[in-house]
Amino acid sequence: MEEEEESILDEFLVECSEGLEQLDQQFVALEQNPTDESLLGSIFRAVHTIKGTCGFLGLPKLENVAHGAENILSAMRDHDMDVSSDGITVLLEAVDVIKEILEHIEAERREPDKNYDSVRKNLDDFLAASTDTEAVAPMTEAEAALMREMAGDDEVIVDDPDETQSSEETITSEATEEASGAEAVVQEAKSVNEISEVPPETTTPSPPKKSPEPVSKAPAATKTKKKLSLAESSIRVDVGLLDKLINMVGELVLARNQLLQQVRQQTETSPSNASSGTVQQINLITTELQDTVMKTRMQPIKNVWDKFPRVVRDLARANGKDVDLVMEGAETELDKTLLEAIKDPMTHIIRNAADHGIELPELRRERGKSEKGTLLLKAYHEGGHINILISDDGAGINVDRVKNKAVEKGVVTQEIADKMSERESLNLIFHPGLSTAEKVTNVSGRGVGMDVVKTNIEKIGGTVSMSSRIGEGTQMRIEIPLTLAIIPALMVTSGNEPFAIPQASLLELVRVDEESRNQIEVIRGANFYRLRGVLLPLLYLNEVLVLRPPKVSEDDIHSKGTNIVVLRAGDHSFGLVVDTVNDSEEIVVKPLSRQLKDLSYLAGATILGDGRVALILDVMGVAQEGGLKGDEQNDTGRMVEADVLINDEEGSATMILFSMNEEDRYAIPLSEVARLEEFDVEKIEQSAGQDVMQYRDELLPLVRLGDALGVMTSGEENDRVPVIVFSHHEKSIGVIVGRIIDIVEAEMHLHAAPSEKIGVKGSLVIDGKTTDLLDIEQLIECVVPGWLEEMVV
Amino acid sequence: MLTEGEEIGRGEDRREMDVGAPEDQKNRRVATADRRHENNRQYATFFLDTHYLGVEVENVQEVFTAKAMTPVPLSDPMIAGLINLRGHIIMTIDLRRRLGFDDRPPEDEVMSIVVRTSDGPVNLLVDRIGDVIEVRPDLFESSPPTLESRLKASIDGVYKLEDSLLLALNTELASEVI
Missing domain, CATH: 3.30.565.10 (Histidine kinase-like ATPase, C-terminal domain)
Incomplete structure (x- = not known):
């Protein structure tokens, strides 16, 4: 507990000193350029951070001063007050006081005894004098109310006998017991509730005078021997220097690898080579050096x-x-x-x-x-x-x-x-x-x-x-x-080029032998693999990235089987077919040139052990590039997406429910539907033996679903018939149905249809009723052959 | 030698490029050109096809025989790939393609010139490396207007040397894949 607190305090001090260094300069810059809002914003944030952190570290005096400064900055930011030299002077004084307090805290591990109320008062007076009072009043009232409320809450907490208190708070209670009268109540409230607001106004009890601070008391005893200032015990290194170091170590590793290889060859020819011991040592040191250098930058979250x-x-x-x-x-x-x-x-x-x-x-x-x-x-x-x-x-x-x-x-x-x-x-x-x-x-x-x-x-x-x-x-x-991060990655090759796939996206590896190649199904050009009974869409990396085919004959690849890397891209999974699957390696992600940032499949690049550059795949981007997650613009992409949806047992989709003759129920995913219309039966015309309809200045071909499915259609005698319109690219087709029932959100838990029927993918249970999920593309294909192909062109 | 058909093709190219050339590129070129009138400047020279080009020496990081590189699929054809230069991954631009030259015969030797740009080092592929030469500013002339557009968009201008013309490559512009 103490140690944790110490480290938090140390961190705070380092942070503050960094922030304050800049603050001086920024204030001066602001004075010269009072309208620079981003600069003002940056100053405000810095002061706000100091104030906020003081809150939970229990440094009321520091917080008090920072809060006063923040109020002024806030007024400046909201244009309630102009940025004036006087204002900057007052603020700079406050910054000096903050520095003074911080120095004291670093040396003594507690706030100084000195009373800083006058500083706060200066700040508040300046604020009151420079702003329109109406603008500030409501806020101060709110703050005061909050203070009262919080003080009230605290008493409940302190009085609660069941409340377990940490040692530090016990100290606080003891400390406050020593204090006297009404002031004790305020102090108790304040010290236990370390982050309560310090009341800047006179409506609340007078700000606390010096009392033993909870944070400072315990560590003060243990830490007196700590002589080194924080600045001396750690050293700030330019990140650029570390980068350089990492790169040099990388080169060293490569050189080491080559050296090892040479020595191995020499030892084969002349076994009495004495340098192998030295080489081994260089090997070890290099590895250790690499690990250590990497550690300088990588830290767990x-x-x-x-x-x-x-x-x-x-x-x-x-x-x-x-x-x-x-x-x-x-x-x-x-x-x-x-x-x-x-x-x-x-x-x-x-x-x-x-x-x-x-x-x-x-x-x-x-x-x-x-x-x-x-x-x-x-x-x-x-x-x-x-x-x-x-x-x-x-x-x-x-x-x-x-x-x-x-x-x-x-x-x-x-x-x-x-x-x-x-x-x-x-x-x-x-x-x-x-x-x-x-x-x-x-x-x-x-x-x-x-x-x-x-x-x-x-x-x-x-x-x-x-x-x-x-x-x-x-x-x-x-x-x-991942820029600059080290990640475990699976190394693969495709089209003779090495690629790294981040391990985090990897689900499993599947190898399909030549004999079981029939497990790879092809539906209109899209490949699928039956993975434990579920259809997994396949993408061939060399096709997605238009790579040169590997320099082996096709038979050769087939005899070697197909390597499928099963990957997760968001909610979907897909199989990426690669030529070979190599080891899993820890790779250092290197940033890419600005000019390559547009390539969505590319997450970065890395340098392999042999010095070659390998591209790191962005799995999401590869899926997109392969049309898996496209905007339903191309047909293959659509189909695959629909299939993925069905394979996903947990998934649900919005469906249009309709019936043909009141006894049956059908569903079509809403995402496939362009519009729902109702047409006058009289307006349906004939063209080349096909029902058509003049619709939006075009001829809309119509399909009678009842005929396609071979079922009775009720309501055909009505004047108007409901039509579901599907669109692909520029073209549309209408499907006449019996009656549209509803649009519902349904679980995509697909059961195999009792009997196989063209155009029926399977059955769903929606609202307790068995509903056939239609494969609309197949149906259209059946009734108007060639329509889909034409559409693809 | 170019055939007539290619000449016409390039003419069309130029019209497109001139319309599309960003204003700041033109300005930048003018700015560097002005500076050139002060002192003698040193150029690291190289050859592309039959042309003699040069980059200012202070922009050159290093020169070496081109090494194997990793191609970047689906990127602009001008981008030849990525190389590992002592731990840095550097993009390589095929200068022939960048400047609108014909592809070099596959059996020809390829050299690499790594130049410094505001976006970090960039590796340029050229045919042959020449000497480092010093040129007098009075020999400088801004790009002739009839120059092929892609080439014109990437050079500061031309030095009229005694026996040849030296095209002064602007590394910033040349390493920008548009």
């Missing part, structure tokens, strides 16, 4: 996550919540720079989730959820990316409230907001200056969080997306590229 339990715990306690933090995949390694880059965004997201996402226990009980909220962190490699999921089972995000807020803040107009989809509305959260938090607390709700999250993640080429369901929770997904 755990290093960032380690501080989150504390953050969540403190936040939960402060708000009277019960939150369980679950972490999965903490060992996932990624590059130091990436790790650094995701640290702040993740902290923001987690604070948001714990602060706003997860509800109070009572509310959770009312909503029928367990009182303990769960916050799940999950990291994993997928499709050439590292995914980080942060999900909570909290209240979810009220999309309407987000929209209202956005309109209120002038981010979007009401008209645009009304037209926005749910997803678009959710994305408004990433807009700068938008926060739906009703109250401004010292950890979240300034409206800086989410826009920082987005910019920081995008800076490293990643993406953030979120989904939320009211009452069920919110999920944020951070996807970052």
Whole structure:
């Protein structure tokens, strides 16, 4: 516990000193260029981060000063106050004070005894003098109310005898016992609830005078012997230098490999070669050197996550919540720079989730959820990316409230907001200056969080997306590229070229012998493999990438069998056919030239042991390139997609339900349907023996489904008949059905049809009734032969 | 020698390219051309087919006999592939294709010139390497307007040497695969 706290504090100090170094320069730059909003934003974020971190480290004085500075910056950012030299001076003074406090903390592991209330007062006075008071008043009131509320909550916690307290809090209680009178109440509230707001206003009890700080007391005794300043015990190295080092080691490894090979040949010719011992040693050292150098950059995501339990715990306690933090995949390694880059965004997201996402226990009980909220962190490699999921089972995000807020803040107009989809509305959260938090607390709700999250993640080429369901929770997904990461990959060759496939996408390897080649089925040019009774769509890597065929005869390949690498691309799986499957290797992902970034199948490149360059496949991109996940533009892609959907036992799809004669029921996936129409029977004409209809200035061929299926069609005597229109490219075809019943979401749990019938894929049970799933392409093919082929051309 | 048909084909090309040539490329070319009037400049020279070209020496990282490279499927045909240069993966551009020359006969020797660009080093494939020569600025002339478009879009201009013309390649532009 102590050690953990120490490391958090150390980290904080390093972080702050870095931030402050820049702050001075930035302030000066801002003074010269007062309208630079991005600079102002950057300063604001830096100060905000210092303030926020102080909150949960229990450094009230530092927080107090930082908060005062932040209020002014906030006013400047909102244009409630002009950026003036006076303002900068006041802020710079505050920065100096912050530095002074930080130096003291680093030396003594606690805040100085000195009282900094006057500094805060200066800041507040300046704020009050420079802003229109009406603009500030509501916020200060809210803060005061919050303070009172929190103080109230804390007393409940402290009084609760069942409440288990950590040693540090016991110290706090003892410490506060020594304090006297009304002030003790405030201090107790403050020290236990380490992240509560420091009241800047006079409406609340006077700010705390010096009292023993909980964090400082315990470590002070143990750490007095620590003489080295943090700056001396670690050294900052330019990342570029490390890169150079890694590359040189890579070269060394290659040279070593060649050396080994030469020595091996020499030993064969003259066994008495004495240098082999030395070579062996070089070999070992090189390997060790390589490992060590790699380690300088790669770190498990755990290093960032380690501080989150504390953050969540403190936040939960402060708000009277019960939150369980679950972490999965903490060992996932990624590059130091990436790790650094995701640290702040993740902290923001987690604070948001714990602060706003997860509800109070009572509310959770009312909503029928367990009182303990769960916050799940999950990291994993997928499709050439590292995914980080942060999900909570909290209240979810009220999309309407987000929209209202956005309109209120002038981010979007009401008209645009009304037209926005749910997803678009959710994305408004990433807009700068938008926060739906009703109250401004010292950890979240300034409206800086989410826009920082987005910019920081995008800076490293990643993406953030979120989904939320009211009452069920919110999920944020951070996807970052593998740049510079080391990943396990399966090495394969196709068309004589080596390729690396990220192991994370790999499901299994299948080898089909010549004898069992009949297990590979061909449906209109698309290949499938029967994998344990399920049809697996196959892509041939050399065809997808238009590679030269390998320099072996076709018979040769066949006699060697077919190597299928079964891969997962998102929700689908497919088989990638390659020429040979080699070893699995740890590869270093190297970035590619900007000019190659457009190639979707390419995730990067790596250097093989023999010095050759191998391309790393983006599994998702290969699937796309192969038409597996296309926009249903080409026929093969469509068919494959439909098949994948059916193979997926868990999958569900939207279906159109209809009947021909009230006794039967049929279904067609809605995704295959262009339109539903109702036509006048009288308007149906004949052309070349085919029913047609003048429709949208064209002749729409019509198919009577009843005839095709060989069943009675009821309702044919009616004046109007329902028609399902299918479109492929420019062409459309209409299918006359009996009666359209409904559009439903149905599980794609396909049963084999009792008897095989043309155009019927199988049976589904929808709403308790057996429903035939139609293969509309086959039916059309049957009635209007050649229509599909023509369409492909 | 070119046949008549190819000449016409290139003429068409030029019209397209001129319309599409980005404004900043033209400006950049002018800027470098102006600078050239001050001192003698050193050029690392090479040959492409029968043409004599050069890149400014300070932009050249190294020169070597072209080594085996990994092709990048589905990329522009000008991109010959990727090579490993001491741990860096470097894109290789076939300068013949980039500048609109005919492909070199497969049995011919190929040389690599690695040039520095704002997007990192880029490997250019050329036919033969020549000497490093010093040229007087007064011999410089901006690209003649009748020059083949792809070539014109990639050079700063021409040095009128005594016995030949030296095409001054602009490495930034030449390594941009449009």
